[in-house]
Amino acid sequence: MGIIFIGSQQIGHDCLKEVVNLGIRVDAVFTFKPDPHEIWEKNVDIIAKENHIPIYLPNELTVERIRKMNPDMILVVGYRKIFPKEILSVPKYGVIGLHASLLPHLRGHAPLNWAIINGDAETGITMFKMNDGIDTGDIIGQRHTKIETNMTIADLKEIIQRLAVELVSEFVPRIISGKAVMSKQPLEGTYGCPRIPDDSKINWNDKTIKIYNLIRGCEKTYAAFTIFNNRKLYIRKAELVSDEKKYFGTPGQVGMINRDGSVLVITGDGVLKILKVSLGDENEVDAKMILNSTKMRL
Structure with a gap:
């Protein structure tokens, strides 16, 4: 046999x-x-x-x-x-x-x-x-x-x-x-259809849960990304926000910078907490190390 x-x-x-x-x-x-x-x-x-x-x-x-x-x-x-x-x-x-x-x-x-x-x-x-x-x-x-x-x-x-x-x-x-x-x-x-790295691009006008699921569902080698200063900014880790505060801003805007190193980014229906990011091939860092101003737009 x-x-x-x-x-x-x-x-x-x-x-x-x-x-x-x-x-x-x-x-x-x-x-x-x-x-x-x-x-x-x-x-x-x-x-x-x-x-x-x-x-x-x-x-x-x-x-x-x-x-x-x-x-x-x-x-x-x-x-x-x-x-x-x-x-x-x-x-x-x-x-x-x-x-x-x-x-x-x-x-x-x-x-x-x-x-x-x-x-x-x-x-x-x-x-x-x-x-x-x-x-x-x-x-x-x-x-x-x-x-x-x-x-x-x-x-x-x-x-x-x-x-x-x-x-x-x-x-x-x-x-x-x-x-x-x-x-x-x-x-x-x-x-399911084949996925390529460009499929991982985030649309900040989408609902928070859709963006969050995209980040969770992307492989480390072609992580979810957004464009920042004409470069790919990879969103390595994110969390849903559990509080009921309402935030008003433009989708893709850095809405708040937190003491724990995370930032809140405005989405189509709320905010998403971004914990870890990496710019291009650089090492992963706390989100606020790069997204350090509420004037920033992604």
Whole structure:
């Protein structure tokens, strides 16, 4: 009984480690390198090298190679490259994927980012049997988690990584023993589109909660930003203001500078407390170190 693992990033690393710990033979690992704007703390090649598993790159993921390897199952975790659809029919137990949403909601790209940006109260991760659609295959198992109002994308990813390992531990042995129960997805669902760094630009005319969710939902490597003195000012950390005071000003205006180093910026319907910022590639600092005048407009 052998499988092929296709994946990347921390989530792929942790899931591959669990597969190895389960005593399941892994015949090959296919992975890729991070994009220029990404930073991965770990990747699947670490586990592959530790366990002497052959490593291949995306251009080597061909139907002919997979047929020659003849795996019983292929497990896909954290892999966003396109691979030939003909591969789906090669393994005895199919190609099994993990997707970081509660399918059929948020099929496609950046599901965790979109969940926070959209203000969803809940998300999770789904294990499913891949077909020729976009995350439309039969569901094998799911894990749910709440999205707390102070949770960032980094916080949420840590939770999802743990839940992914739980799914692998519970369901991979069932799949390769032929005991997994699968359920059809509804045809209709929602879809997340790809995100690029420019999508993180803040519109201060938006409602406070929308801006706050954007800041929480953006990756550290392409953080939410505003333009200040013709440069990108990244908003690294923010908080909702709990008091009931009303502030009148122009959206984007620095409305108040606080003793704790934070500043209040006027939004479309109130204010948002900005705690930490960084200008361009400079180090993160208290917001008032840069936004130090109420005459400033963003």
